[in-house]
Amino acid sequence: MKRQIPLIIVLTLGIVFFIQFFIPSQISTNIYQTTLQWEIVISAFAIVLAIGSLINHHMLKIQRRKPHWWNSIVTLIAMLVMALLGILGRVEGMESLGQLYRTLFLYVQAPMDSAMFAILAFYMASAAYRAFRARSQEAALLLISGFIIMLGVVPFGSLLWSKIPDIAEWIMMVPNMAAKRGILFGVGLGMTATSLKIILGIERSWLGGGGK
Amino acid sequence: MKILENLTKINRRYIFLMVAVAVIVPLIIPMNLPTIPGKYTIKLYDFIDKIPPQSQPVVIAADYSPSMMPELQPMLESIIRHCFAKKVRVIVLTLDPNGAALSEAALKKIAPEYDAVYGRDYAFLGFKPGSSIVMMSIGENIRQAFPADFYGKSLDSLPMMANVRNYADIPIVVSIAGSAITQSWIAYAGTRYHANVGSGCTAVSTADYYPFLQSGQLVGLLNGMKGASEYEYLNQKNGYSKAPRVAGKGMDAVSIVHLLLMAFIIIGNVGYLVARHNQSKKQGA
Numbered sequence: 001m002k003r004q005i006p007l008i009i010v011l012t013l014g015i016v017f018f019i020q021f022f023i024p025s026q027i028s029t030n031i032y033q034t035t036l037q038w039e040i041v042i043s044a045f046a047i048v049l050a051i052g053s054l055i056n057h058h059m060l061k062i063q064r065r066k067p068h069w070w071n072s073i074v075t076l077i078a079m080l081v082m083a084l085l086g087i088l089g090r091v092e093g094m095e096s097l098g099q100l101y102r103t104l105f106l107y108v109q110a111p112m113d114s115a116m117f118a119i120l121a122f123y124m125a126s127a128a129y130r131a132f133r134a135r136s137q138e139a140a141l142l143l144i145s146g147f148i149i150m151l152g153v154v155p156f157g158s159l160l161w162s163k164i165p166d167i168a169e170w171i172m173m174v175p176n177m178a179a180k181r182g183i184l185f186g187v188g189l190g191m192t193a194t195s196l197k198i199i200l201g202i203e204r205s206w207l208g209g210g211g212k
Numbered sequence: 213m214k215i216l217e218n219l220t221k222i223n224r225r226y227i228f229l230m231v232a233v234a235v236i237v238p239l240i241i242p243m244n245l246p247t248i249p250g251k252y253t254i255k256l257y258d259f260i261d262k263i264p265p266q267s268q269p270v271v272i273a274a275d276y277s278p279s280m281m282p283e284l285q286p287m288l289e290s291i292i293r294h295c296f297a298k299k300v301r302v303i304v305l306t307l308d309p310n311g312a313a314l315s316e317a318a319l320k321k322i323a324p325e326y327d328a329v330y331g332r333d334y335a336f337l338g339f340k341p342g343s344s345i346v347m348m349s350i351g352e353n354i355r356q357a358f359p360a361d362f363y364g365k366s367l368d369s370l371p372m373m374a375n376v377r378n379y380a381d382i383p384i385v386v387s388i389a390g391s392a393i394t395q396s397w398i399a400y401a402g403t404r405y406h407a408n409v410g411s412g413c414t415a416v417s418t419a420d421y422y423p424f425l426q427s428g429q430l431v432g433l434l435n436g437m438k439g440a441s442e443y444e445y446l447n448q449k450n451g452y453s454k455a456p457r458v459a460g461k462g463m464d465a466v467s468i469v470h471l472l473l474m475a476f477i478i479i480g481n482v483g484y485l486v487a488r489h490n491q492s493k494k495q496g497a
Contacts, residue, residue, distance in 0.1 A: 029352075036349045037356060043342035047309075090364070105313040110278035113310075117279035121469065125231045126224045129476035133484045143477070150474060153415070153438050154467035155245035165248070177422045184423060 007201045014199030054079070082109075145171055217490065219483030227476065234472045238464035245464055247445040252425060256386070256410045256432025257446050260291065263383050265299035269335070269372060271350075271385045272302060273397065274318075277310035280390030280414055286440035286459035287388050287412040288318050290447055296326035296333065297452035301372045303382075305337040305358065307346055307393060312339040312362065325455070331370040338362030344396045351379050351405035379407035384431060388412040394421065398429050412439060437462045 017035070020028045058072035082101065089098025134140040151157035152168020197203035249257070260270060272291060276284045288304075295302045304315045319336055328334055337358040340346045349357035354376060355367050367373045375381060385401050387394040387409060394411045401407040408431050411421055415436025424430040434443060440459035447453035 033349075033352045033356060036345055036352060039345040040340065040342045040349065040357065043345055047341055102313055102317070106317055110281060110314070113278035114281055118282075121235070122228045122231050125469070125473055125476060126227045128473055129222065129227060129480045132477045132480065134481055135484075143481070147474060147477075150470045153435065154470045155247065155463070156467055156471060158248055159246070165250075169251070172419060172422050173426065176419050177426060180420060180423050 003204075003207055006207060007204070011199060011201060014195075018199075051079075145175075216486040217483060219479050220487060221483075222476075222479070230472060231469060234468040235465045238468050239461060242461055243464040243467075245467055247441055247460060247463070249442040249446055250435065250439070252430075252433040252435070253439050253442040253446070254432070256434060257294070257443060259384060259408070259410065259431045260294055260300065260386075261298065261450075263298070263300045266301070268381050268383055269301035269303045269376060270295055271382050272304045272315075273385060273387045273389070273393075274304060274306045274311045274315035275308045275387060275389040275391065275393045276314070277308055277390070278314065281314060282462060283414050283437045283440065283459075284388050284390060284412060285314060285318065286437070286462070287434050287443060288315060289322060289455075289458075290440060290443040290453070291386060291388075291412070292318060292322050292334075293325070293453045293455065294443070294447055296322060296328045297447070299333070302334040303337060303373075303376075304334070306339045307341075307343050308389075308391075309339050309341075316362065331365075332372055335367075335370050335372060336362045337367075343393065344400050347396060347400040348404070351401065351407075353377055379405040382407060384408040384410055386410040386412065388434075390414045390417065392417075392420070395424075398424055402429050437466055 013035075017032070020032055055076065058076050060066075061072040062069050062076075082104065085097050085101035085104070088094050089096075089101045132143060132146070134143050148164065149168050149171060151160065152165045152171075157164035157168065194203060198206065263270065270291075272288065274284075274288050292302060292304075294300075304319060306312050306315055316336055316338075319334060322328070323330070323334065326333075330336075338361065340357055342349075342357075346357045354373075358367060360366050361370065379385070379401055385397055385407050387397040389411075390413065394409075394413060397409050397411075402409040409429065410431045410433070411424075412434035413421060413436070415438065418433070418435045421430060421433055425433055434440060437459050441457065441463040444453070444455075444457040444459055448457065
């Protein structure tokens with residue numbers, strides 16, 4: 001039953017909403033709108049699950065004294081403090097806590113997050129220097145395209161030769177798009193096939209247990 | 213020849229140091245490189261520019277976290293400035309939990325510059341979980357997804373929301389995101405509910421959106437910091453903003469880093485080709 005009930009729900013709702021899309025009546029629209037509201041509520045539960053999972057993971061790490069377990073304490077305290085400030089800051093008379101939440105977010109979390117992302121630039125430079133080699137004709141072609149795009153998106157490109165941005169644009173609009181369209185078609189067909197398999201109960205890995 | 217071969221062995225610490233210098237120096241000493249707005253930036257700009265003042269509101273979905281802030285926050289700020297200067301109403305919402313504080317900060321910073329009044333000129337709906345479900349709900353009735361704004365006020369209490377029900381009352385949805393969520397806006401708001409969708413994305417994800425530009429599913433596209441810088445430039449050129457060009461300054465650093473990267477790649481390849489040539493000579497001997 002634990003597995004059959006979710007499968008029945010998915011099969012029924014999958015078929016009902018597939019048909020609903022083609023019936024523009026008031027009843028059908030009302031059912032659709034009500035379901036959308038339910039789905040928003042269910043989505044909120046995903047956040048609850050994520051928080052539970054995060055707490056569980058870090059508590060286990062602390063209990064078992066795994067390497068760098070003290071970082072888990074920092075994570076849990078930070079999460080608790082931010083959550084409390086965020087929630088209490090909305091209560092009338094406690095707006096100063098909301099301001100503190102914003103300050104911590106904008107002047108602590110945001111710079112740290114941005115700094116982590118910025119480190120990528122350094123690794124990319126090092127990786128490009130070491131790995132971006134014209135080892136074959138295809139690699140050389142990729143290298144030349146990359147150069148043109150890199151020049152085309154910065155002002156130096158047009159200063160060097162006014163046609164460089166146009167060539168970069170052509171690369172993006174023709175060869176790049178041809179490849180992207182192929183990928184998009186593949187993804188679209190894959191999504192349709194997977195959705196059908198889930199609705200019909202052929203694909204069951206979402207139930208857990210690796211589809212057994 | 214040995215020197216050329218050694219070109220493949222530059223210590224990565226020197227590379228890091230040079231990248232740091234290439235980023236920091238242009239930020240301290242601006243180079244004021246010329247800005248030439250791209251076709252898709254102009255398309256998005258023109259679309260917003262043609263929306264009649266005090267009419268239906270533009271929706272801006274600020275779906276990004278602080279890691280994408282350097283590229284995307286200037287986009288959000290530029291579009292808000294453009295709208296406020298043109299008296300175009302703005303609804304800002306986010307489907308990323310980190311986006312709420314960022315977009316609220318942008319609104320709080322810019323609204324006083326243009327004497328924009330909350331509820332009359334702009335509304336902030338905050339974060340809502342559910343991603344594509346929220347997009348579909350807005351297609352039915354925006355109050356279904358957001359019964360109240362970020363501050364708990366009912367949407368019906370905001371004068372600017374009086375005639376806003378769904379995408380039919382929204383001239384454009386601009387998705388500013390560093391993830392594939394823009395594709396969901398295109399699929400659900402655009403394709404299913406026929407909304408006009410514009411995009412502002414990080415430079416790395418630009419390539420993903422060209423098919424949607426060609427098919428007309430995207431009105432326009434802001435390409436990373438370049439797009440943000442171009443939008444800032446257009447705002448200043450048309451007298452809509454006097455604010456310092458944050459992305460314009462950033463583009464100086466991006467330009468130098470691009471040149472540095474290209475130089476590294478050339479150096480690496482010269483060293484590699486020389487080493488390969490020497491090796492084949494040795495094998496021949």
